[in-house]
Amino acid sequence: MTLPRKAPTMADVARLAGVSPMTVSRAFKRDASVSDATREAILKAADDLGYVFDSTASNLRSQRTDFVAVTIPSINNANFADTVRGLSEGLKARGLQILLGATDYDIFEEERLIEQLLRRRPEAIVVTGGQHTPRARRMLENAGIPVIETWDLPAAPIGHVVGFSNAAAVRAMVDHFVSRRLTRIAFIGGDADRDTRGTDRRAGFIAAMQAHGLDATRLIAAGVPPISMREGADAMGRLLDTLPDTEAVICVSDLSAFGALTECQRRGVDVPGRISIAGFGDYEIGAISVPTLTTINPFPREIGAQTAALILKVLDGAQTTPATLSILPRLLPRQSSR
C-alpha cells in the first residue's frame, strides 16, 4: 500500500519525460504539433505515473469546458431520453459532454437548475420547452452562449428553436377522429398548470374541437404530470363511468393511453369498437400492444440530433442568426382507432 500522495500534474510528467510542461500539454491534444517520439515518451511517462489530465485547470485557463447544458422535465421518460441520446451522439464526435439536469416539470425548479448549470460555464444550453420564469429567461438571454429551446415553438424565442407545435399535433388528431365521424371526443391529461407541453396539447384539443363546432368539455384531469399508465387507467375508468357515450379519447401520452386501453380490457369495453383511443409520443408500447395504439410521433431523437448539429454550426460560426427548426410530427393511425 502506497501512501495516497498527491496526484501527479503535468509538471511531474514533463520532468519524467524530460520536456517542458507546455509540450506535455500539447501531447494531450489531438492536433498540436509534437513529434511522434516525444509524444510517445510523454504518454509513456504519464501512464507510468498514473497521470490523469485535470480538466478543471484546463477549463479555467482556456475558458472552455466542452460542456453542453441540457434541461429536461424528467430523466424517466423515453421521449426526452431519446432527445438526449440524439444530442449526445451528435456532440460526442466534437468532444462535447452533456451536463444534464431534470426540472421535474417545474419552471421554478428549472430556474434553479439553469443557474446551477450556467455556473459551470457550458458552451451552449438546451432547454425543454419555451416557458420560463422571468429570471430564468433573463439568465439565458445574458448567458453569452447559444440557447436552444426544444419540444416547443415559443412565440418569443430566446435564441434558437428546434421543436414542434404540440397544439397543432393534437389538432391533427382531432381532425383524424372527426373525419372518421367520431365527434364525442374526450381528452385525458394531467392537472392544468405544470407540464407546459401537456397544457399546450389540451389547449390544442379544445381549440380544434371548437373549430369543428364540437363540445370540448370532456376533459379528464388525471393527476400531477407526468401521468402514469395507472393514472391513465383510472382516468379512463372515470370517463367510462361519467360519460359513457364518449366515442374517442385522446391521451396526453402513449403511457396514459395504454393504461386507458387496459382499463377498457378489464371492463370488457371493445377498443376501437366502442371507443377509440389515441396517445402521443410513439412510445414502443403503442407499436406492440394489442391492439396497437394510434399516436403521434414527434421524432424526439431527431430533435436531439438536429439540436446537436445546430450547436456545432453555431459554435463554428456557421450560423450567426437565431434559427428555428420546425419538426413536423407524424400522425400514426393504428388499431386502437377506427
Added chain:
Amino acid sequence: MTLPRKAPTMADVARLAGVSPMTVSRAFKRDASVSDATREAILKAADDLGYVFDSTASNLRSQRTDFVAVTIPSINNANFADTVRGLSEGLKARGLQILLGATDYDIFEEERLIEQLLRRRPEAIVVTGGQHTPRARRMLENAGIPVIETWDLPAAPIGHVVGFSNAAAVRAMVDHFVSRRLTRIAFIGGDADRDTRGTDRRAGFIAAMQAHGLDATRLIAAGVPPISMREGADAMGRLLDTLPDTEAVICVSDLSAFGALTECQRRGVDVPGRISIAGFGDYEIGAISVPTLTTINPFPREIGAQTAALILKVLDGAQTTPATLSILPRLLPRQSSR
C-alpha cells in the same frame, strides 16, 4: 444592443459593492461569516452586473467540483433512470451534481467514459455493474475518490458496492415455477456477451435449472442488448414455433416479457393457461398489463438512494472501510404465471 463585453467577475462585484473580492466569495457561500448588510449589498451588486458565479475557477482553486460521476448502460431505461433519480435526490441537498454518461452496454465504451469523467475530477464515481476492462479497473482503483459499483455483487469489488445478485434473483424465479410444477422452462435474453447483468441472469437461470435436475437448454437469444418489446415478441414467436411444449418463460426484462405476452395474444395462446411468463425489473407496464406480469423488483430507486447516502457518509469520513450494501430483490407473482 450592448456590446458583448467580458463577463463580470467577483472583482467587479467587489468594486461595485465596496468590499474585497474575498468578501464577495464569502457572500456566495452558505456558511461563511458575512454581515447581513454586506451580503445584501453584494448580492445586489452582483445582480445589477448580471454576475454569474464561475465554478471553473472555484473548482480549480478549492479542488472541489461537487460532481458525482455516474455511468449507466443506457439513458433510455426506466430502471437505470430510477437509480439516477434516487441518486440525484440524495445528493442534491449537499449541492452535489450528477455527471452522467451512458456506456451503451459496452465495457470498452465504459472505459473511455470513465477516463473522460475522471478528468473532470468528480468527488466520487458510481458505475453500473462489476465487470470492467483491466484499464478501467486500474483507473478506478487509482482515482483517489470513492468508487461505488451498483446493480451487481462483484466477486472482487473495487471499493463500495450497492447491489444485488442477478443470478440469485432469477434462481428465485425458477424455484417459483418449479414449485408450481412447471418444469419445461425457457429463458429469453440478449446475445451472450454484452449486457453483463443479462448474462448473469441467464447464468443464474441455467444454474438453477441444473440444480433442479432440469433441462436448461431452452435459451432464446433475442438480439443485441438491450432487447426491446419487439424483440421479446419475436423471440416468443420462435419459442412457440420450435419448442411448443414450453410451459413457462423467463424474460430478461419486463419489456421483453410484455412483448412476449403480446405475441401470445396475437396467436391466441393463453397466458398463463398454456404458458406462464415472467419478466424482470418491475416496470410499470407489468403492473398494469392484462394479465399483469410476474416479475422481480430489484428496487432500482433504492439502489440510487442508498448509494447517495453511502457517498455522503464516505465524504464525511463516517465510513472509511469498503461497504457492501446488498439489496434483496422481491419476487412479485402476478397473473401471467400460475
Added chain:
DNA sequence: CCCGTTTATGTTATCGTTAACATAGGCTGT
C-alpha cells in the same frame, strides 16, 4: 548556399476563485 518558411519546443504570465493567514473592532465574564 542563403533566406524564407515550417516544425518542434520553450518561457512567461494568466484564467477567477479561495485557502491560509492576518487584523481590527466588539463583546463577555469576572
Added chain:
DNA sequence: ACAGCCTATGTTAACGATAACATAAACGGG
C-alpha cells in the same frame, strides 16, 4: 477594565493548465 474570544473583513499567493509569444532547428527552392 482587561485578557480572551468571537465576528467581520482584508491580503497574499496559489490551484494546474495553456494562450501568446519567442526561438532553435530542419527544410526547401532558386
